[in-house]
Amino acid sequence: MNKENYYTNEMAKRYMSNSVYQYFLKCEANALFNLENPSIDEEPATPLLVGNYVHSYFESVESHESFVNKYSQFKNSSGKVKDLIHTKKGLRSDFQTAENMIKRLDDDDLFQYFYNDEDCEKESIVTGNMFGVPWKGKIDSLNVQKGYFCDIKTVDDLNKKHWSVDDHQWVSFFKDRHYATQMGMYKKMLQGMYHKPFSCYVFAVDKTQGNGLAAIEVPFEDMTEAVTSVEEHLPRVVQVEKHEAEPTRCEHCEYCKSTRQLTGFITDPEELIY
Ligand SMILES: [Zn+2]
Numbered sequence: 513m514n515k516e517n518y519y520t521n522e523m524a525k526r527y528m529s530n531s532v533y534q535y536f537l538k539c540e541a542n543a544l545f546n547l548e549n550p551s552i553d554e555e556p557a558t559p560l561l562v563g564n565y566v567h568s569y570f571e572s573v574e575s576h577e578s579f580v581n582k583y584s585q586f587k588n589s590s591g592k593v594k595d596l597i598h599t600k601k602g603l604r605s606d607f608q609t610a611e612n613m614i615k616r617l618d619d620d621d622l623f624q625y626f627y628n629d630e631d632c633e634k635e636s637i638v639t640g641n642m643f644g645v646p647w648k649g650k651i652d653s654l655n656v657q658k659g660y661f662c663d664i665k666t667v668d669d670l671n672k673k674h675w676s677v678d679d680h681q682w683v684s685f686f687k688d689r690h691y692a693t694q695m696g697m698y699k700k701m702l703q704g705m706y707h708k709p710f711s712c713y714v715f716a717v718d719k720t721q722g723n724g725l726a727a728i729e730v731p732f733e734d735m736t737e738a739v740t741s742v743e744e745h746l747p748r749v750v751q752v753e754k755h756e757a758e759p760t761r762c763e764h765c766e767y768c769k770s771t772r773q774l775t776g777f778i779t780d781p782e783e784l785i786y
Contacts, residue, residue, distance in 0.1 A: 521550040527648035530694040540759035563666040567611045571634045611708035616723040631657040638700035660711040670724040696735030
């Protein structure tokens, strides 16, 4: 596996990753369908592109250039070429925001100190056998020498609260997106590869006016707890992936909606609300 084929469907099938795992937790039917029927050359969602725009800037000048070039002449599945980054007048507003986020991080000394230390390796691929299953991950900035790794998160609003159905309470973006799981698995893979402990620093920057900025040292306990939860759930995910168990449908996502067959009548339309 290398940087060129990291995001291919072949690698997604060979290695479990945090994103695929999270898809399975959300809706098994949707996750399995997408894994087995990958959409080719589909236009990426804007928030994803904005995040990658910021990430590639901090990876290297060449990476940023090649990213911008690629999506300035993006060819979709119908063969149409489209500029996803610019309008005729310049950068699209989403990427102007991305430029502001970049500047916010670039001007911050604490961020520079950790993220751009001379021993840091950018976009470092890690792998490991996690509870009997091969996993992969890509680390934004890894410092093996000094025993830490960094991750940049681009967020709509750092201070926004999110309702957690599982916890019955409001939680931060960090918990809402299950980042402790991602970071905990990275840490576990790194420790397997280098036989030493690693700290995890997340730099989050948001899209609001003024661009909120936060540096988070992810507590070991949170990562350990998240990894334990992976250990519990992973056998089920593997079963579904191998078609040894019927995938559960969430009935809320686009996939479930679009494939739902009517099996009878409901008499109380209020059931439709959730
Ligand atoms: Zn679903």
